[in-house]
Amino acid sequence: MKAAARVSRRIPVGPGIARFVRRNAWTLGIYGLFVAVMIFTISIHPNYGPYEIESLVVGALPLAFAAAAQACVVIGGGIDLSIGAMMAVANVLAARYMLHHDFQTAVLISLLILVGGILAGSLNGLIAVRTRVPDIVVTLAMSFVWGGVALLILAKPGGGAPDAFMALSSGNLFSPWVPNGLLLLIVVVSLVWVPLRLGRLGLAHYAVGSDRTAAFRRGVRVGPTRVFSYALGGFFAACGGLALMMSTGIGSPLAGTIYTLSGISAIVLGGVSLAGGRGGITGPIVAAFVLTLVPADLILTGTDPNLGQVIQGVLLVLVVMAGGLAPLLRARAIQRRVQAG
Amino acid sequence: MSDANVLLETRGLSKNYGAVVALRSGALSVRAGEIHALMGANGAGKSTLVKVLTGDVTPNAGVILLDGHEVRFASPASARKAGLASVYQDVSLVPLLTVAQNLRLTGTAMPAIRPWLEELGLEDVDLTEYVRDLPAPTLHLLDLAQALAALPRLLILDEVTATMPADLSERVFRVARRWRSEGRSVVLISHRMTEVKALCDRATVLRDGTTVGVVDMASSGQEEIVSLMLGPAAASVVVSEGAVADTAPAPRVEQTAALEVRGLRSGVLQDISFTLRRGEVLGIVALEGQGQADLFECLSGNRRPDAGEILVQGKTRRFRHPHDAIGAGLVLVPADRALALLRQRSVLENIALPMVNRLSRWGLINSGAERRRVRTAINRLDIDTRAGSRVMRLSGGNQQKVTIARWLATGFLTLLCFDPTRGIDIRTKEQIYRVLRELAASGSAVLFFTSEMPEIQLAADRALVMFAGRVVAELSAHDATEAALLRAAHGLSRAAAAEAS
Amino acid sequence: MSARATGMRSGRWTVLQGQLRDRPSLVLVGVLLLLVLVIGVTRPGTVGPTWVANTILFAAPLGIVAAGQTLVMLTAGIDLSVAAVMTAAAYVAASQSYFGSIRAVILALAVGLVVGLLNGIGVAIFRVQPLIMTLGMGLVVSGVLLVYSLKVSPEGPPNVPDIVRTLGSGKVLGFVPNSALLWGAIATIVIVGLRQTGYGRLIYAIGDNPVACRLAGVRGWLVQLVTYVICGFLAAVAGLVLTGAINGADLSLGDVSLLPSVAAVVIGGTSIYGGNGGYAGTLVGALILTVLSSLFTLLDAPDPLKQILYGAIVVLLAAVYVRTAGDTG
Amino acid sequence: GGGNTSTGGSKKYVVGISNTLTGNGFREEMICSIKAQAKASGVVSKIITANRTTDPSGQIADVRNLISAGVNVIVMNPSDRSALDTVIKEASDKGIVVVTVDQGVTSSQAYQLYNNQVKYAQLGADWLFKTLGGKGNVVEMRGINGVSADADRHNGFMQTLAQYPNIKVVKETFTNWSLDPAAQQIKDILGSGLKVDGIWTSGIDSTVVDGYTTAKKPYVPTIGADNDGFIGQLINLKAQGLGGAAVTNPPTVGGAGLSLGLAVLQGKSEPHLVNLDPQIWDNVSSSGLSELQNHYDPTLNAYYSVSYQVAPWTTYTKADLIACADL
Numbered sequence A: 001m002k003a004a005a006r007v008s009r010r011i012p013v014g015p016g017i018a019r020f021v022r023r024n025a026w027t028l029g030i031y032g033l034f035v036a037v038m039i040f041t042i043s044i045h046p047n048y049g050p051y052e053i054e055s056l057v058v059g060a061l062p063l064a065f066a067a068a069a070q071a072c073v074v075i076g077g078g079i080d081l082s083i084g085a086m087m088a089v090a091n092v093l094a095a096r097y098m099l100h101h102d103f104q105t106a107v108l109i110s111l112l113i114l115v116g117g118i119l120a121g122s123l124n125g126l127i128a129v130r131t132r133v134p135d136i137v138v139t140l141a142m143s144f145v146w147g148g149v150a151l152l153i154l155a156k157p158g159g160g161a162p163d164a165f166m167a168l169s170s171g172n173l174f175s176p177w178v179p180n181g182l183l184l185l186i187v188v189v190s191l192v193w194v195p196l197r198l199g200r201l202g203l204a205h206y207a208v209g210s211d212r213t214a215a216f217r218r219g220v221r222v223g224p225t226r227v228f229s230y231a232l233g234g235f236f237a238a239c240g241g242l243a244l245m246m247s248t249g250i251g252s253p254l255a256g257t258i259y260t261l262s263g264i265s266a267i268v269l270g271g272v273s274l275a276g277g278r279g280g281i282t283g284p285i286v287a288a289f290v291l292t293l294v295p296a297d298l299i300l301t302g303t304d305p306n307l308g309q310v311i312q313g314v315l316l317v318l319v320v321m322a323g324g325l326a327p328l329l330r331a332r333a334i335q336r337r338v339q340a341g
Numbered sequence B: 001m002s003d004a005n006v007l008l009e010t011r012g013l014s015k016n017y018g019a020v021v022a023l024r025s026g027a028l029s030v031r032a033g034e035i036h037a038l039m040g041a042n043g044a045g046k047s048t049l050v051k052v053l054t055g056d057v058t059p060n061a062g063v064i065l066l067d068g069h070e071v072r073f074a075s076p077a078s079a080r081k082a083g084l085a086s087v088y089q090d091v092s093l094v095p096l097l098t099v100a101q102n103l104r105l106t107g108t109a110m111p112a113i114r115p116w117l118e119e120l121g122l123e124d125v126d127l128t129e130y131v132r133d134l135p136a137p138t139l140h141l142l143d144l145a146q147a148l149a150a151l152p153r154l155l156i157l158d159e160v161t162a163t164m165p166a167d168l169s170e171r172v173f174r175v176a177r178r179w180r181s182e183g184r185s186v187v188l189i190s191h192r193m194t195e196v197k198a199l200c201d202r203a204t205v206l207r208d209g210t211t212v213g214v215v216d217m218a219s220s221g222q223e224e225i226v227s228l229m230l231g232p233a234a235a236s237v238v239v240s241e242g243a244v245a246d247t248a249p250a251p252r253v254e255q256t257a258a259l260e261v262r263g264l265r266s267g268v269l270q271d272i273s274f275t276l277r278r279g280e281v282l283g284i285v286a287l288e289g290q291g292q293a294d295l296f297e298c299l300s301g302n303r304r305p306d307a308g309e310i311l312v313q314g315k316t317r318r319f320r321h322p323h324d325a326i327g328a329g330l331v332l333v334p335a336d337r338a339l340a341l342l343r344q345r346s347v348l349e350n351i352a353l354p355m356v357n358r359l360s361r362w363g364l365i366n367s368g369a370e371r372r373r374v375r376t377a378i379n380r381l382d383i384d385t386r387a388g389s390r391v392m393r394l395s396g397g398n399q400q401k402v403t404i405a406r407w408l409a410t411g412f413l414t415l416l417c418f419d420p421t422r423g424i425d426i427r428t429k430e431q432i433y434r435v436l437r438e439l440a441a442s443g444s445a446v447l448f449f450t451s452e453m454p455e456i457q458l459a460a461d462r463a464l465v466m467f468a469g470r471v472v473a474e475l476s477a478h479d480a481t482e483a484a485l486l487r488a489a490h491g492l493s494r495a496a497a498a499e500a501s
Numbered sequence C: 001m002s003a004r005a006t007g008m009r010s011g012r013w014t015v016l017q018g019q020l021r022d023r024p025s026l027v028l029v030g031v032l033l034l035l036v037l038v039i040g041v042t043r044p045g046t047v048g049p050t051w052v053a054n055t056i057l058f059a060a061p062l063g064i065v066a067a068g069q070t071l072v073m074l075t076a077g078i079d080l081s082v083a084a085v086m087t088a089a090a091y092v093a094a095s096q097s098y099f100g101s102i103r104a105v106i107l108a109l110a111v112g113l114v115v116g117l118l119n120g121i122g123v124a125i126f127r128v129q130p131l132i133m134t135l136g137m138g139l140v141v142s143g144v145l146l147v148y149s150l151k152v153s154p155e156g157p158p159n160v161p162d163i164v165r166t167l168g169s170g171k172v173l174g175f176v177p178n179s180a181l182l183w184g185a186i187a188t189i190v191i192v193g194l195r196q197t198g199y200g201r202l203i204y205a206i207g208d209n210p211v212a213c214r215l216a217g218v219r220g221w222l223v224q225l226v227t228y229v230i231c232g233f234l235a236a237v238a239g240l241v242l243t244g245a246i247n248g249a250d251l252s253l254g255d256v257s258l259l260p261s262v263a264a265v266v267i268g269g270t271s272i273y274g275g276n277g278g279y280a281g282t283l284v285g286a287l288i289l290t291v292l293s294s295l296f297t298l299l300d301a302p303d304p305l306k307q308i309l310y311g312a313i314v315v316l317l318a319a320v321y322v323r324t325a326g327d328t329g
Numbered sequence D: 001g002g003g004n005t006s007t008g009g010s011k012k013y014v015v016g017i018s019n020t021l022t023g024n025g026f027r028e029e030m031i032c033s034i035k036a037q038a039k040a041s042g043v044v045s046k047i048i049t050a051n052r053t054t055d056p057s058g059q060i061a062d063v064r065n066l067i068s069a070g071v072n073v074i075v076m077n078p079s080d081r082s083a084l085d086t087v088i089k090e091a092s093d094k095g096i097v098v099v100t101v102d103q104g105v106t107s108s109q110a111y112q113l114y115n116n117q118v119k120y121a122q123l124g125a126d127w128l129f130k131t132l133g134g135k136g137n138v139v140e141m142r143g144i145n146g147v148s149a150d151a152d153r154h155n156g157f158m159q160t161l162a163q164y165p166n167i168k169v170v171k172e173t174f175t176n177w178s179l180d181p182a183a184q185q186i187k188d189i190l191g192s193g194l195k196v197d198g199i200w201t202s203g204i205d206s207t208v209v210d211g212y213t214t215a216k217k218p219y220v221p222t223i224g225a226d227n228d229g230f231i232g233q234l235i236n237l238k239a240q241g242l243g244g245a246a247v248t249n250p251p252t253v254g255g256a257g258l259s260l261g262l263a264v265l266q267g268k269s270e271p272h273l274v275n276l277d278p279q280i281w282d283n284v285s286s287s288g289l290s291e292l293q294n295h296y297d298p299t300l301n302a303y304y305s306v307s308y309q310v311a312p313w314t315t316y317t318k319a320d321l322i323a324c325a326d327l
């Protein structure tokens, strides 16, 4: 009688931890992968130390930001193919206007550039929302626009920034084992993403990515929220452009182009669903580190560089394949448990 | 309409989607303290009227008066603030958020919703579960609880009971009555005439997007409402519900078994066995979650059972994919049309989906033959194909019909229908009963689960009642009264079941 | 009771809109003609039979690779390995021409088939995300090609085989490019195939709702597998046509076609979420992109401005398209 | 530093290569020349290559990884003039010899060996404008907009142009150093009815000449690079009216760079900057024509650079270069 009246079809779940693991399996998986790759790296390179860690962080920083940017947009139900180009714009702006200035001015300029990134992202979002043109078309077209803008600002690689500014990513403040770049990444993510994730806006962001109609009926303002997700993407893209500035010390109008596609592989690897509404940004960021470590390992092991590309491609596919198998096995396990219970 | 008691009034509301006029002239007047039914055939524009009223879509023309003042809502949220809350036909909770997060999104406070969750029997629901992991009836109830938490003056329920078995529907009605007793109003949309008659005070009837009349439930008969809904010409064709079994061709149940199930186990399903003969319509009755879904999944080849055998025409079959089941002549009409339809494709493509390869010669589809078969199926179920270039633009009921029409066009040996009349208007229901009878008469077999117990006597030759994954009773159509079925479905008549077998 | 007729009282515009909604590629054709008009006005004397032939000549490889891309995107997938396949097919053909044209062409096409098959197996059977599968496959193909190119270089000069050159840049009757005929044949097969064959229907069906397909007895994995194989094959054909058109092959030949192959499809109105669209739109999309780049070659403006203009025009086109054809969501 | 292993008395060095553009004929030939030179030198034990398409930031990471891998000399094609200075300094501080080839860097620690790109453009442009009699319409077909080498060449081109007031640039295009855009652009230009008297290309040359051939238009004087296909055209199409000149831009600077780096490792004192002066071989003068004929090899790829050696640095055989033989 009691059983008959029960409404919810409850999938038997273990205690809270088990469910947490089940829900975040992919993200935990990518952390695990990172640890595994790291262990492998240290095993082939016994002298792995602060220098190598700094190399890793400096190398991964732009991709990490690009992945964070793409993750924000994709979680909100869109996609932004102009993130690389926006990174280039931020990069050349920084290089052009920071040249011959002191550290304070450089920081001020970077703040302005971050605002600019937000505006640029918002423009992408506004166009997509207003014209109702599919996001992929709008942002593909905008990648040409931002690419052109970058060339207008700086026709060829050049410019510069004060050394102190560059040390923001490459030096170390507390311990040689903790490069500034890592701190920077952690600070930016925890200042921007964490409050967002906890607040109602973050909820709206995920809701719109999951199902626009339902979100609208729940009282979410769909248009502004979508624009917001692009604005956030623009912000992180600007961070990425500045990170490029910090690692290279120059501006290049073509700097960011490779990060659009690699950013997308990072988010997929990092557990963001391209259909929207699912995933976070820590997964993609860790994935960015994995994607930076793998080529490094290929160099360290002295692998034939031509095969290196092949290995990377195969690895990418295998990881995602393994990730796809996990839920399948889980579903089987649940089914078995249902029968037992 | 100089009724002082009027809470909400609309005049001349209209809405078109491109060339499709979904709502032509919607007039609705709801008094404070009444339960008002909104009736009409599938595609009449009921849901559209609700959406327009609550700011879910913007109307092309018309006015909405609340307490005599003109209002216009930009979104369901602003309608909710003004005291209008709606539970829509298609569930509108965000699938990838947890229930609790959905509540937060609307700004519903836990203390406000707690009593309603209890009232609706949802206290067991885990609020930290993802919405997409919960079944549709639970979601509709959650949606309702949330609407109630806002204490709206007007509560709109668009076919929320369509997905629910009787016990759950009753909870919804209890709330509706309570709302009325507190001087607030409810607008109810349902295709179940008995529900409407039992519950509602008045009804507004829509036909082809236009309000064609308002009737007093106490003083008007079913025929009057049906003739308003269907128009004078069509109404004469329709006979009253009870007549179907009499006028339809007599069943010629043969002794050859079309389908035999032996000791099947899967999910909730515990060791189930029965035989379905050719020419027979076998009904299955159960409350929510008693294993009926698992049964249909296994029979349709969508899931591999853990134990047991399925025999088709005496031969044991193992289905690894629905393709195998279909090859053996077992076809499924699932409960959830979202599972069955290609939303962006045309009605024709949806109906022809299983048979495209069969209709091809040298790789090219024989479009003449295809059109003929599809057209026949469409006509047989009278599907409104005005918005047929994309199935998602059809009204809910017409979408449901497409899922059945598919198999009529394709052909089969045994039809597995899971709640085939869910959300279907009264005339079509009769058409479907009749079609089921006709199919049986022509030698097919039909197994159908229904959440509406009275349907058993209208369409089935025999009924099995399931409880906790087992068959607990087998009743002939004659004995399968609603009361008897309900008793058995609650697991109260094991003794009776023992007697029967 | 037959189904109710479509006839509704509505203005002429609504009727027109209804028509355009069902045939969105008409809007695109309008856009294309407009662009041609712009060229004709800004550079009188340019637009003529030769120009048309040349434009089609360069649109053909793009149009052919975008045909495969359309099929894949209709199944809600994407193929990012097409660029690598184009390059590989062209390079293999050129490096093998030494052993005879036929063998070279067959080997080149085999590259496309094999890569398509691997993509298909990954996506359809192992359920790898199409984007990742094809991205990874693209890396693998170009890596292997690099190794191959270093291995074969001593065997003889990479030389575009004669039949490929005839195919890519030859003309019939003096002005109809052979590649246009090939493209036309492929286009006909794809358009008719999508509309009139069971397989075509199933491509849409899989892209729209794989669960519904399964319940209707459709073996979706087979449809997906075949689609990726066809896409790989068409990419190889496109690579051959391209290498024939420019009479040369290098290790990055196809790279420039990757983004346009996706752009032509989306501009042509095919949804990236699958189940909706068609090749007619893509075909016009490929022509539009080619005419646009032609326009920009002829335009006298600084390059950055051209890029900005290019992006702006594409957004504008798409916006006009969405307005007239109605929202497709 | 260190990491040297002594085998059989002779020093064995580990060589690191950093390249940031894959699938590009020039770069592949450059890497092959490094390998061939490593083999020819007899003192290299291992080559570690960081070769992928990336940007300065990625190259910095690659070079750091090479440092970690314990190389003794790094030969790199720098993706930027100044971005790599810091990492070059890091390498030098660890005793690693860094040689940048093909393009220059601002670092003072690096050994640099590259072709003068400004001069490259000037040589070709000057020959072209002179051939046209200082008067006429020319097309400038550049490389990739926003890249230093392209900007340098454009500067050189413009400097020469300034000396010829009656030469008019009627069209400036970016070929992106790819065949497809170049082919399309030349077809568009030929179809537009624009009067063109000469063409300067930044290296995508034989494709442009092919455009003229298929369009059946009379050839105009054309400038290209030392690519085998173009060299062949200059020789074989001379009779059909093709005049033109090839300017050298040897990818074999890679091998030369390694040679320089190994010399430094072995304690020789070498200059920090070796500037290769490009040469121009036209098909009009007899000296030019004989250079063209000396270098032409009909068995090679159209875009294979025929500057097989960089004297006096490279010591490998042409066969080893073409075979791209590993150690």
Ligand SMILES: Nc1ncnc2c1ncn2[C@@H]1O[C@H](COP(=O)(O)OP(=O)(O)OP(=O)(O)O)[C@@H](O)[C@H]1O
Pocket: B017, B020, B021, B022, B023, B040, B041, B042, B043, B044, B045, B046, B047, B048, B049, B089, B384, B386, B387, B392, B393, B394, B395, B396, B397, B398, B423, B425
């Ligand atoms: N988005 C849309 N685009 C085009 N046509 C639509 C759309 N939504 C609804 N329609 C059409 O409007 C008409 C009315 O639909 P509506 O959903 O209001 O019917 P209903 O009365 O609720 O039917 P049911 O009882 O089947 O739910 C139908 O013909 C339907 O096809």
Ligand SMILES: Nc1ncnc2c1ncn2[C@@H]1O[C@H](COP(=O)(O)OP(=O)(O)OP(=O)(O)O)[C@@H](O)[C@H]1O
Pocket: B325, B326, B327, B328, B329, B330, B354, B357, B358, B410, B411, B412, B413
């Ligand atoms: N005479 C019939 N009566 C009832 N149902 C039939 C009849 N003929 C075929 N069917 C049904 O139609 C479905 C499709 O038939 P068929 O096997 O010919 O399709 P198909 O596309 O050729 O399948 P396959 O992929 O195996 O080649 C079958 O599953 C069967 O259930």
Ligand SMILES: [Mg+2]
Pocket: B046, B047, B048, B089, B395, B396, B397
């Ligand atoms: Mg409805």
Ligand SMILES: [Mg+2]
Pocket: none
């Ligand atoms: Mg068959």
